[in-house]
Structures are given as C-alpha cells and as structure tokens.
Amino acid sequence: MPAKRLGLFLVVCAPSGTGKSTLVRRLCAEFPNLSFSVSATTRPPRHGETDGVDYHFLDRDTFLAWREAGRLAEWAEVHGNFYGTPLAPVREAMAAGKDVLFDIDVQGAAQLRQSLGAGAYVFILPPTRAELSRRLSARGTDSPEVVAKRLAAAPKELADAPLFDYWVENAELEAAYADLRAIYMAERRRPCCHPDLLPELLAQWDAAI
Ligand code: ADP
Ligand code: 5GP
Numbered sequence: 538m539p540a541k542r543l544g545l546f547l548v549v550c551a552p553s554g555t556g557k558s559t560l561v562r563r564l565c566a567e568f569p570n571l572s573f574s575v576s577a578t579t580r581p582p583r584h585g586e587t588d589g590v591d592y593h594f595l596d597r598d599t600f601l602a603w604r605e606a607g608r609l610a611e612w613a614e615v616h617g618n619f620y621g622t623p624l625a626p627v628r629e630a631m632a633a634g635k636d637v638l639f640d641i642d643v644q645g646a647a648q649l650r651q652s653l654g655a656g657a658y659v660f661i662l663p664p665t666r667a668e669l670s671r672r673l674s675a676r677g678t679d680s681p682e683v684v685a686k687r688l689a690a691a692p693k694e695l696a697d698a699p700l701f702d703y704w705v706e707n708a709e710l711e712a713a714y715a716d717l718r719a720i721y722m723a724e725r726r727r728p729c730c731h732p733d734l735l736p737e738l739l740a741q742w743d744a745a746i
Pocket of ligand 2: 550551552553611612613621622641642644645646
C-alpha cells in the first residue's frame with residue numbers, strides 16, 4: 538500500500554497580466570492531485586469565465602456576508618474589487634491529502650502565510666514593463682482604464698517579491714512553465730509531505746529481525 542501523503546499549499550502571485558493564470562491553469566491540468574482554489578470576487582466575469590470554475594462571482598453584499606460569516610481564509614481589495622479564498626474547499630482538499638494552488642494577490646499571500654504557515658510562495662515576474670503593458674492590452678478583457686490601473690499597481694506588488702520563496706520570470710512561456718513545474722515537483726519531495734514513508738521503510742528492518 539502506498540504511504541500516506543500530506544497535501545501542500547502552492548501560493549502564486551504576480552502583477553496582473555504577467556501570465557499567472559496561464560501558468561497555473563496548465564499546472565492544474567497536468568496534475569489532477571493539485572486542486573485550484575476557486576476564489577470569490579465582486580469583479581464582473583470576463584468573457585469566457587465560468588461561475589464556480591474561474592471564480593465564485595458574488596455581489597458586494599453577498600461577499601461581505603461570506604466574510605462576516607468567517608467563510609473566507611483571507612480576503613483583500615484588489616484593483617477596486619473584493620477577492621477572497623473560501624475556507625471550506627481548502628479544508629476538504631487538505632483532508633483528502635490533495636495539494637492546493639492559490640492564485641491570489643500579495644496581501645492575500647501575507648494573510649495565508651500567517652494562517653496556514655507552511656507552503657511554497659512563488660512570485661512570477663514580468664520580463665519588462667513594456668511587455669506587461671502589451672500583455673494586459675492584448676488579453677482584450679479589460680478597458681483601457683482598468684489596464685492602466687493594473688499597470689500602475691505593478692511596482693507596489695513587485696516591491697513585495699523579496700518576501701517570496703521562489704521567483705519565476707515569465708519571459709518565454711515554456712521556460713517559465715518548466716520553472717514553476719520544477720518548483721512544484723521539488724516541494725512535493727519535502728519530508729513533511731510523506732510522514733509515513735520513513736517509518737514504514739524502517740519497519741521492514743524490525744519485521745526482518
Ligand atoms: P494574469 O493571470 O497574470 O493576469 P494571464 O495569464 O491572463 O495573466 O496572461 C495575460 C496575457 O499574456 C494573456 O493573453 C496570455 O495569453 C499572455 N501571456 C502569458 N504568458 C505569456 C508569455 N510568456 N509570452 C507572451 N504572452 C504571454
Ligand atoms: P483578476 O481580476 O485579474 O482575475 O485578479 C486580480 C488579482 O486578484 C490577481 O492578483 C489575483 O491573483 C488576485 N486574486 C484572485 N483571487 C484572490 C483571492 O481569493 N484573494 C486575494 N487576496 N486575491 C485574489
């Protein structure tokens with residue numbers, strides 16, 4: 538019987554437009570044991586986004602009710618909207634030994650570090666300001682005002698990058714994905730994720746006496 542595994546937390550942050558969603562979607566698609574934490578938000582859905590899959594899209598009153606009821610593991614106001622991590626699915630994933638990936642902003646990451654502690658905190662860096670601006674516009678999901686607001690917020694978010702465990706520069710997508718994947722692979726090999734492995738191995742020597 539394979540040894541029991543404990544799930545790990547992978548927290549991924551980046552200035553808007555860096556390519557974080559592109560990278561984390563791919564990682565979750567490749568690894569079914571990695572469960573994406575679906576956030577709640579008051580931001581309106583973008584074209585192609587599905588309620589309950591990309592986000593739980595809530596009106597402001599409902600979001601505040603969730604927050605007051607203690608249903609969120611963390612929450613923050615980002616680019617003028619509320620975002621938060623529902624607690625129950627995180628607990629369920631933990632109980633099932635699944636890994637959980639959080640796509641959240643730097644304020645949320647700081648809160649999770651306080652409440653959850655252990656985890657791998659990854660910051661994704663855009664290659665240049667010009668390329669970040671180009672990606673935000675090319676995505677075609679936000680008005681020029683929203684794009685400008687997100688671009689202007691980037692330096693403040695980048696100032697928190699030194700607080701993270703890992704940096705991935707998303708210049709070329711394949712290389713960035715290989716880096717993120719390697720981080721996840723390495724984190725999965727930490728002894729704390731495999732509490733039964735060594736006792737079960739050593740028990741074979743006891744059994745042989
Ligand atoms: P975020 O989730 O960080 O806001 P997205 O994943 O939505 O960013 O990516 C923003 C845009 O940049 C998308 O159109 C995406 O296809 C594109 N993109 C992501 N990574 C790269 C890359 N390495 N090179 C060029 N374009 C990229
Ligand atoms: P977007 O509107 O582009 O989907 O997300 C904007 C920002 O909000 C991104 O930095 C994203 O990571 C962050 N975000 C998404 N979900 C959450 C969440 O649950 N909590 C926090 N604190 N930030 C979130």
